[in-house]
Amino acid sequence: MYFQLIYFRVKGDSMLHTYIETDYAPEVCTLCNGSGCSDGGLCKACGGQGTVLVAQPARICHVCGGAGQSGDGLCRVCGGSGWARF
Ligand SMILES: [Zn+2]
Ligand SMILES: [Zn+2]
Secondary structure, eight states: OHHHHHHHHSTTOHHHHTTTOOOEEEEEOTTTTTSSEETTEEOTTTTTSSEEEEESSOEEOTTTTTSSEETTEEOTTTTTSSEEOO
């Protein structure tokens, strides 16, 4: 979400825009498989939307292999979505 905010902030600036020319597209959240729910509540990875914005071209998170979980909880790199954000 942090990078997404930067993208929108500099969107109108043609010089800065060349550095952050990244497209984002919604991909199905792998943690909840698009249902928006996990563990009896809203999915922590997508906030209940079932999709997450992912920088294109979309890549699987290399840390968790797309599972969204690593070690004792959510993957810290992808936030549980299973997608590489950057
Ligand atoms: Zn989800
Ligand atoms: Zn991950």
